[in-house]
Amino acid sequence: MDSRRILITGVSRPEGGRLAQRLERQPGVEAIVGVDTHDPQHEFELAEFVRVDPQHAQFGRILRAAAIDTVVDTRLVDDPLRISLKDAHEVNVTATISMLAACGGPGSRVRKLVFKSSAHYYGGDPGHPAFLSEEIGRARPPRTAIESDVVAAEGAVESFAARHPASTVTVLRMADQVGAEARSSYLSLLALPAVPSLLGFDPRCQLIHEEDVVGALAHAVAHNLPGTYNAAADGVLALSEVASLLGKPLLPVLPPWGAGLAAGQLRRLGLRIPVELLGQLRFGRGLDNRRLKAAGYTYRYTTREAVLKLHAEHSGRPLLGSGGESYHYEREVEEFLRWSPSVRCAPTAGGSSPDPPEHPQPGSYDELSAGEVIEIIASLEPDALTRLRSYEASHMARWAVLEALDGRLAQKQGSESRR
Amino acid sequence: MDRTLYEFLYRYWFRTEIEGVEHVPSEGGALLVANHGGAAPTGGPMIAKALKESGHQLRPLHLLTDPPLQGFPGLGMLFTKLGAVPDHPDNVHRLLFDERQLVLAVPERAQAAGKAVGERYRVRSFERGAFVRAAVRAGTPIVPIAVLGPQEASPLFGRVDPLRRLTRLPRVPLSTGFPLPAKFRIRFLAPVGTSELSRVATDGAAVQALAEEVRSIIQANLLQMTAGRRSVWLG
Numbered sequence: 001m002d003s004r005r006i007l008i009t010g011v012s013r014p015e016g017g018r019l020a021q022r023l024e025r026q027p028g029v030e031a032i033v034g035v036d037t038h039d040p041q042h043e044f045e046l047a048e049f050v051r052v053d054p055q056h057a058q059f060g061r062i063l064r065a066a067a068i069d070t071v072v073d074t075r076l077v078d079d080p081l082r083i084s085l086k087d088a089h090e091v092n093v094t095a096t097i098s099m100l101a102a103c104g105g106p107g108s109r110v111r112k113l114v115f116k117s118s119a120h121y122y123g124g125d126p127g128h129p130a131f132l133s134e135e136i137g138r139a140r141p142p143r144t145a146i147e148s149d150v151v152a153a154e155g156a157v158e159s160f161a162a163r164h165p166a167s168t169v170t171v172l173r174m175a176d177q178v179g180a181e182a183r184s185s186y187l188s189l190l191a192l193p194a195v196p197s198l199l200g201f202d203p204r205c206q207l208i209h210e211e212d213v214v215g216a217l218a219h220a221v222a223h224n225l226p227g228t229y230n231a232a233a234d235g236v237l238a239l240s241e242v243a244s245l246l247g248k249p250l251l252p253v254l255p256p257w258g259a260g261l262a263a264g265q266l267r268r269l270g271l272r273i274p275v276e277l278l279g280q281l282r283f284g285r286g287l288d289n290r291r292l293k294a295a296g297y298t299y300r301y302t303t304r305e306a307v308l309k310l311h312a313e314h315s316g317r318p319l320l321g322s323g324g325e326s327y328h329y330e331r332e333v334e335e336f337l338r339w340s341p342s343v344r345c346a347p348t349a350g351g352s353s354p355d356p357p358e359h360p361q362p363g364s365y366d367e368l369s370a371g372e373v374i375e376i377i378a379s380l381e382p383d384a385l386t387r388l389r390s391y392e393a394s395h396m397a398r399w400a401v402l403e404a405l406d407g408r409l410a411q412k413q414g415s416e417s418r419r
Numbered sequence: 420m421d422r423t424l425y426e427f428l429y430r431y432w433f434r435t436e437i438e439g440v441e442h443v444p445s446e447g448g449a450l451l452v453a454n455h456g457g458a459a460p461t462g463g464p465m466i467a468k469a470l471k472e473s474g475h476q477l478r479p480l481h482l483l484t485d486p487p488l489q490g491f492p493g494l495g496m497l498f499t500k501l502g503a504v505p506d507h508p509d510n511v512h513r514l515l516f517d518e519r520q521l522v523l524a525v526p527e528r529a530q531a532a533g534k535a536v537g538e539r540y541r542v543r544s545f546e547r548g549a550f551v552r553a554a555v556r557a558g559t560p561i562v563p564i565a566v567l568g569p570q571e572a573s574p575l576f577g578r579v580d581p582l583r584r585l586t587r588l589p590r591v592p593l594s595t596g597f598p599l600p601a602k603f604r605i606r607f608l609a610p611v612g613t614s615e616l617s618r619v620a621t622d623g624a625a626v627q628a629l630a631e632e633v634r635s636i637i638q639a640n641l642l643q644m645t646a647g648r649r650s651v652w653l654g
Contacts, residue, residue: 129510129513198492256492
């Protein structure tokens with residue numbers, strides 16, 4: 001089924017706005033309606049903006065009037081950085097339920113629902129496997145407010161899917177987002193001059209670049225992906241590795257016992273670490289992203305590349321006070337990047353685009369030493385390896401890198417043929 | 420740092436002798452199963468070191484650890500850096516099947532933690548046989564390993580239960596601070612195939628039987644090895 005008339009919720013937030021801009025350029029899209037509770041930051045060509053109340057009470061009327069066939073819900077708040085827990089509950093659970101009721105209500109033509117969820121669904125647990133697969137579910141009931149919101153929202157979406165077997169319902173569980181526009185508690189920790197950590201723990205971090213968030217959502221709109229999918233970049237880094245890539249020291253300010261109390265003290269000093277993040281700083285989290293890849297999505301950035309990109313963005317900013325300030329949409333620059341014929345590679349393209357760039361980031365790749373490149377090789381897929389092989393051969397042609405690439409390719413081909 | 424420590428322990432402290440390394444397959448996943456070794460986990464690292472020393476292959480060996488230990492400050496970090504992985508069916512399957520790696524399981528771990536010095540080398544039942552299930556699901560062979568030495572190197576005298584409650588560790592063993600210089604012998608045994616059990620049929624009785632078979636192979640070899648040695652310290 002083709003998505004022609006699309007409604008995007010949460011369009012005033014970076015992901016929603018970028019998604020609307022991305023979908024505008026897709027052929028076959030007739031109408032895009034963006035709804036949110038405040039004015040959008042992005043400029044739209046085709047998309048129309050409608051301001052709604054926080055409960056999304058008028059949602060059903062908009063759906064019917066615009067004959068919407070696809071709803072992309074990007075509202076879910078998984079981080080209490082700038083919203084109270086009570087408001088978050090309203091957005092995550094109350095509004096989701098009324099939105100779903102509107103989608104399934106009389107006169108609705110909604111045939112596809114893409115729900116942006118969060119990896120906070122899984123929570124932090126020492127009993128978790130290294131890579132969480134979509135079926136694992138929750139071993140124990142959620143312990144924090146945000147976690148139970150996410151679980152309740154997904155439960156509502158699941159029962160909607162069960163009641164409407166004819167519609168395609170996609171749930172995308174996003175890892176922690178990084179990028180120039182994204183704002184979260186996690187990112188504000190990484191933006192500090194030293195990265196705070198929990199004494200005696202070096203958790204595994206897996207991130208997703210905001211471009212891949214938009215890319216994955218757009219992929220779910222363009223294709224039929226019923227079910228739940230994890231969306232997280234390839235590769236897992238230890239927090240200490242993330243800190244060293246950012247060129248910052250790791251500062252174990254939180255004690256292993258009574259971390260919650262210590263976090264409360266830090267909050268008085270102006271550093272807010274939510275409970276969910278404390279769990280992540282203790283146990284880390286890895287998501288099994290193979291299902292989304294099998295469904296045809298190609299990630300543009302690995303976790304390492306996302307961190308390196310974040311580093312490049314951080315280095316242009318003042319040292320302190322950069323965590324909370326909001327992103328400024330610079331109209332001229334954005335217009336130029338989107339429409340000018342002199343721009344070679346559109347910045348929002350990638351992801352599902354048919355011809356991915358030669359290498360994700362040739363500029364930063366050339367700066368990597370042979371040892372660093374060899375470390376990355378283990379996490380790459382065969383076609384990426386082939387591309388990297390040709391890039392390396394034509395540019396620096398370091399024999400150690402070429403040898404490692406050939407070895408890995410042979411190994412991959414061997415294991416493919418055995419299967 | 421660990422390299423020098425392991426090197427020292429392996430070569431000079433435990434004077435490790437190995438036999439039958441050729442039984443470890445040089446490619447594809449394989450599940451290695453060893454008897455439990457004393458209060459401090461000296462057995463696992465020495466098996467890993469033995470594989471590396473023998474030049475048999477350059478593949479790392481992944482040790483399985485108790486998941487609760489992962490939540491303990493310092494330990495979880497250390498284990499991850501040593502390439503150990505929490506014992507979870509999904510982790511084991513991913514390593515064995517998807518990544519075709521070597522995994523070392525110590526199935527008696529949970530009960531053997533309470534095994535005092537007097538009961539050493541009596542291999543406890545591999546209850547539930549979770550490791551067999553993992554190997555069958557991944558279609559990999561099981562390589563039994565008999566390890567002699569670790570139980571004398573770090574004998575278990577008792578447990579400190581109040582401390583255990585206080586720290587919430589699964590166990591706080593009372594043992595020597597640093598392992599004693601017992602002579603280590605590691606014997607890799609002929610692989611036990613899991614192909615006769617189909618991937619779907621993981622019925623309890625068959626799994627139990629295979630687990631018991633692996634246990635008895637290890638036990639028989641341990642008895643043979645203990646009978647053959649003249650001294651705990653010199654071999």
